[in-house]
Amino acid sequence: xxxxxxxxxxxxxxxxxxxxxxxxxxxxxxxxxxxxxxxxxxxxxxxxxxxxxxxxxxxxxxxxxxxxxxxxxxxxxxxxxxxxxxxxxxxxxxxxxxxxxxxxxxxxxxxxxxxxxxxxxxxxxxxxxxxxxxxxxxxxxxxxxxxxxxxxxxxxxxxxxxxxxxxxxxxxxxxxxxxxxxxxxxxxxxxxxxxxxxxxxxxxxxxxxxxxxxxxxxxxxxxxxxxxxxxxxxxxxxxxxxxxxxxxxxxxxxxxxxxxxxxxxxxxxxxxxxxxxxxxxxxxxxxxxxxxxxxxxxxxxxxxxxxxxxxxxxxxxxxxxxxxxxxxxx
Amino acid sequence: xxxxxxxxxxxxxxxxxxxxxxxxxxxxxxxxxxxxxxxxxxxxxxxxxxxxxxxxxxxxxxxxxxxxxxxxxxxxxxxxxxxxxxxxxxxxxxxxxxxxxxxxxxxxxxxxxxxxxxxxxxxxxxxxxxxxxxxxxxxxxxxxxxxxxxxxxxxxxxxxxxxxxxxxxxxxxxxxxxxxxxxxxxxxxxxxxxxxxxxxxxxxxxxxxxxxxxxxxxxxxxxxxxxxxxxxxxxxxxxxxxxxxxxxxxxxxxxxxxxxxxxxxxxxxxxxxxxxxxxxxxxxxxxxxxxxxxxxxxxxxxxxxxxxxxxxxxxxxxxxxxxxxxxxxx
Numbered sequence: 001x002x003x004x005x006x007x008x009x010x011x012x013x014x015x016x017x018x019x020x021x022x023x024x025x026x027x028x029x030x031x032x033x034x035x036x037x038x039x040x041x042x043x044x045x046x047x048x049x050x051x052x053x054x055x056x057x058x059x060x061x062x063x064x065x066x067x068x069x070x071x072x073x074x075x076x077x078x079x080x081x082x083x084x085x086x087x088x089x090x091x092x093x094x095x096x097x098x099x100x101x102x103x104x105x106x107x108x109x110x111x112x113x114x115x116x117x118x119x120x121x122x123x124x125x126x127x128x129x130x131x132x133x134x135x136x137x138x139x140x141x142x143x144x145x146x147x148x149x150x151x152x153x154x155x156x157x158x159x160x161x162x163x164x165x166x167x168x169x170x171x172x173x174x175x176x177x178x179x180x181x182x183x184x185x186x187x188x189x190x191x192x193x194x195x196x197x198x199x200x201x202x203x204x205x206x207x208x209x210x211x212x213x214x215x216x217x218x219x220x221x222x223x224x225x226x227x228x229x230x231x232x233x234x235x236x237x238x239x240x241x242x243x244x245x246x247x248x249x250x251x252x253x254x255x256x257x258x259x260x261x262x263x264x265x266x267x268x269x270x271x272x273x274x275x276x277x278x279x280x281x282x283x284x285x286x287x288x289x290x291x292x293x294x295x296x297x298x299x300x301x302x303x304x305x306x307x308x309x310x311x312x313x314x315x316x317x318x319x320x321x322x323x324x325x326x327x328x329x330x
Numbered sequence: 331x332x333x334x335x336x337x338x339x340x341x342x343x344x345x346x347x348x349x350x351x352x353x354x355x356x357x358x359x360x361x362x363x364x365x366x367x368x369x370x371x372x373x374x375x376x377x378x379x380x381x382x383x384x385x386x387x388x389x390x391x392x393x394x395x396x397x398x399x400x401x402x403x404x405x406x407x408x409x410x411x412x413x414x415x416x417x418x419x420x421x422x423x424x425x426x427x428x429x430x431x432x433x434x435x436x437x438x439x440x441x442x443x444x445x446x447x448x449x450x451x452x453x454x455x456x457x458x459x460x461x462x463x464x465x466x467x468x469x470x471x472x473x474x475x476x477x478x479x480x481x482x483x484x485x486x487x488x489x490x491x492x493x494x495x496x497x498x499x500x501x502x503x504x505x506x507x508x509x510x511x512x513x514x515x516x517x518x519x520x521x522x523x524x525x526x527x528x529x530x531x532x533x534x535x536x537x538x539x540x541x542x543x544x545x546x547x548x549x550x551x552x553x554x555x556x557x558x559x560x561x562x563x564x565x566x567x568x569x570x571x572x573x574x575x576x577x578x579x580x581x582x583x584x585x586x587x588x589x590x591x592x593x594x595x596x597x598x599x600x601x602x603x604x605x606x607x608x609x610x611x612x613x614x615x616x617x618x619x620x621x622x623x624x625x626x627x628x629x630x631x632x633x634x635x636x637x638x639x640x641x642x643x644x645x646x647x648x649x650x651x652x653x654x655x656x657x658x659x660x
Binding site: 001002003004005006007011014015016017018019021022023054055057058062190191207210227229230231233234260261262263264265266267268269270271272273275288289290292295297298300302322325327328329330 | 334352385520537563597630652
């Protein structure tokens with residue numbers, strides 16, 4: 001387990017500090033370093049706030065900036081930020097129009113964001129959008145349903161752009177909830193990951209094995225299968241995602257996400273395969289995203305995300321964004 | 331050796347095809363798929379052409395687009411493109427103002443680009459800039475000197491922006507050559523890499539070893555050392571780079587590059603450390619870049635690049651760029 005860290009205790013703080021230093025044109029630390037926020041807040045705009053455990057970088061800190069998130073709270077590795085971090089972010093980010101919390105569907109995250117929303121609700125208008133884009137069959141033994149994985153990026157991009165255009169809190173909540181059935185993701189892992197604090201590998205795979213249906217917290221997926229070629233793997237991911245999604249239109253965004261240890265060349269190869277399958281299913285792929293955006297530490301693996309968007313939503317996707325990890329139009 | 335590929339023979343073609351599909355707003359294939367080029371050429375602008383072996387993605391295909399490269403030629407894994415690929419790129423990309431070839435300093439690349447330049451020289455004005463940003467001590471047993479590694483990105487960004495502003499071929503050649511002593515890089519590997527065609531790992535490292543001074547072709551570095559913490563590793567890289575560079579000003583660009591298998595969180599942590607060292611040396615870090623841009627297949631590792639730039643060169647760095655891998659200002 002060789003990683004570029006100093007100590008397990010300081011790795012998150014040092015990594016987030018490095019991120020802030022590298023992108024100081026976009027972001028600053030909030031009070032007591034409890035969260036990071038946009039350098040330039042926009043008075044009267046609804047604040048979009050997200051967060052989650054560390055180990056998923058660049059998600060969510062890499063999405064803070066113009067056209068996307070106003071603040072992001074980072075917990076310990078694979079551990080929700082505390083309610084205190086979240087309430088501090090709400091206090092600093094709310095410029096009068098209220099806050100929309102975007103929360104990945106995991107017990108800890110949902111609980112702590114709920115608690116923070118309750119605490120802050122006397123002084124702030126707050127709505128919450130829960131993201132659960134993972135495919136149904138990726139059982140985690142968690143009765144709370146689909147996990148929030150790479151598709152969270154799409155929800156945050158669209159909501160961030162809509163907030164920038166002046167959408168109200170109620171309209172944003174409506175937009176976010178409406179996206180839920182139209183975004184689906186599925187991941188595969190070629191390796192487990194070791195959480196530095198525990199030095200334990202969350203699951204171990206042999207040289208000829210892969211884990212299908214993984215999330216982004218090192219938890220096992222829904223089946224262990226013999227390792228295969230990219231076409232076989234990506235066909236499985238693409239078919240499952242395609243069959244699980246609510247197909248409302250023929251136009252889609254296709255997103256291949258690296259889980260941390262997979263190089264760009266392999267992600268592009270996987271995108272090529274996923275694109276071919278989706279076109280064979282009769283879809284028109286209007287937009288693409290390929291890269292390492294929602295990670296599970298240094299896991300070798302990737303996920304395929306499909307999103308059916310309306311023309312208006314594609315226009316939100318295309319809107320200017322200037323963050324550490326996603327940038328176009330400005 | 332688990333990778334997302336179908337066959338060793340088709341992996342490069344499939345990956346490049348995936349890249350083109352994902353970024354069709356910027357790029358198209360050139361004649362016979364011998365290279366990729368900007369979708370929209372600019373008549374009268376000097377064409378900037380680069381290329382090299384595959385396995386370094388997103389370099390160079392990810393740098394093709396407005397404000398950077400006009401065309402990029404991709405060879406087999408770690409193998410130079412052929413002179414025929416390069417001459418085809420020259421023919422298609424030259425819109426009348428000539429071509430500048432940006433070549434990483436490796437025997438095969440230098441030879442094939444030279445040969446292509448000679449063949450094309452009867453009909454095209456051609457100049458060449460050789461990039462050798464690697465530190466001096468990173469001996470490869472190659473008497474031809476410093477290797478071209480991650481710093482190539484900086485040279486290509488500045489030349490691309492300058493060409494877009496209308497600089498002539500002679501001026502661009504002068505700008506590129508002048509950058510040489512002011513850009514230095516050094517890399518470290520935590521793992522070797524296996525080239526799929528040969529199934530051979532280029533070098534093997536034990537669980538407590540690392541390889542200092544590696545390039546991006548899987549070749550061994552200049553010393554094998556015990557694996558250590560990030561501060562120790564990055565101090566070594568930073569000091570060596572700092573001592574090897576021509577220090578012409580106090581303002582620098584600091585670039586931490588992932589070699590393929592290292593996740594963003596670790597790169598940001600390494601950036602934090604490198605930034606601290608550089609500031610302690612009295613430098614002002616004016617710009618930063620952190621990400622996976624010049625890879626050595628799926629190698630776990632990273633490199634630190636330092637570049638001293640003039641105000642005019644910083645303004646070229648900031649100029650709009652719209653490519654698959656680097657995008658801002660448009």
